[in-house]
Amino acid sequence: MTLGRLIGVSLGPGDPGLITRAAWAQLARRDTVWTYPTRSTKTPSYAFDIVTRAELPPPAEHLPLLFPMTHDEEKLLRSWHRAADTVLPLLLAGRDVLFLVEGDASTYATFGHLARTVRSKDERIAVDTIAGVNAFNAAAATLGRPLGEQDDTIAVVPAAYGVSALDRLLGDFDTLVLMKVKPLIEDLLDWLQQRELLDAAAFIERCGAPDERVLRGAGMLSLRGQKVSYLSLMLVHNHLRVRGERIRGCLKKSSPETLDD
Structure with a gap:
């Protein structure tokens, strides 16, 4: 059979x-x-x-x-x-x-x-x-900016883990991809403002659909009190971290001597 x-x-x-x-x-x-x-x-x-x-x-x-x-x-x-x-x-x-x-x-x-x-x-x-195109890849293309370049680190996390978890990521990642932001949209906006990351963030809802909505920086504050689709995410470029800085204790850049071995 x-x-x-x-x-x-x-x-x-x-x-x-x-x-x-x-x-x-x-x-x-x-x-x-x-x-x-x-x-x-x-x-x-x-x-x-x-x-x-x-x-x-x-x-x-x-x-x-x-x-x-x-x-x-x-x-x-x-x-x-x-x-x-x-x-x-x-x-x-x-x-x-x-x-x-x-x-x-x-x-x-x-x-x-x-x-x-x-x-x-x-x-x-x-x-x-x-395999298919992820929403965050399409969102980065829509925004016209890369998710990561050269030695940048990227974290993809459900926002439902909470802003306390996001604080722990700021020291290690250059870009945060926050998935499923609907339940915590108000908390996330507060967090972005408190960490002075609002200008480096963007919100994308129903990416690629006819009713797609894209908000950048302070424009995201208009989301307060609004209904947000389940199919929404945020991209946050972390300028608080030195660009390309490696995770402490891992992935150290090789010296010229090492590269010649």
């Missing part, structure tokens, strides 16, 4: 032009089943919207999978098992199932949870992941 494959198809953060050729080839197939995440029965799938704007028609079978916006581990576990129970019969019937993912399927994406849960139910199922 031939089993189907579970394929995580990365779509990039919002601009259909950032869909890779590998992802496009999978989406052009007519013999697959598309699945895509949604946060609630009343919320449309952002991933499905990207392929719709790319004018890629869905196959005959396509269905949303519900992954609620919650930190409750029991609810999350139930949603992963429910989704796995939905796709597993299709895979066992020999159908390839595409799971559409905004951004990159390996970076803070639901696909990893789905793949692990499916394989926990049947380890014979093969899983493929098609």
Whole structure:
């Protein structure tokens, strides 16, 4: 019996032009089943919207999978098992199932949870992941400034760790990529002002989508009291740290004598 494959198809953060050729080839197939995440029965799938704007028609079978916006581990576990129970019969019937993912399927994406849960139910199922453009890479391009150059260090962290965690990173990293900033937007604005980093920061919401929003420096203060999308991030260039300074005790620059050895 031939089993189907579970394929995580990365779509990039919002601009259909950032869909890779590998992802496009999978989406052009007519013999697959598309699945895509949604946060609630009343919320449309952002991933499905990207392929719709790319004018890629869905196959005959396509269905949303519900992954609620919650930190409750029991609810999350139930949603992963429910989704796995939905796709597993299709895979066992020999159908390839595409799971559409905004951004990159390996970076803070639901696909990893789905793949692990499916394989926990049947380890014979093969899983493929098609790499994509991360939101923070696209955001840096939109802002027209690099994430890092030469010896710069970059930290990618969920903002939910809190501003105290960010303080600990300032000594070691030249650029902070703050993901999932929605819950702490007010605290982050306070922190940027207190650390005099506001002018070196930018906010990007729904990068590449028609309703993309980009705010820089003091312009971000207008976010106070506003509704912010879950699909938002901040880039902070840390001018408090000497540019290119190495993490203490690690990655020391080689001397000319070392390079000649």
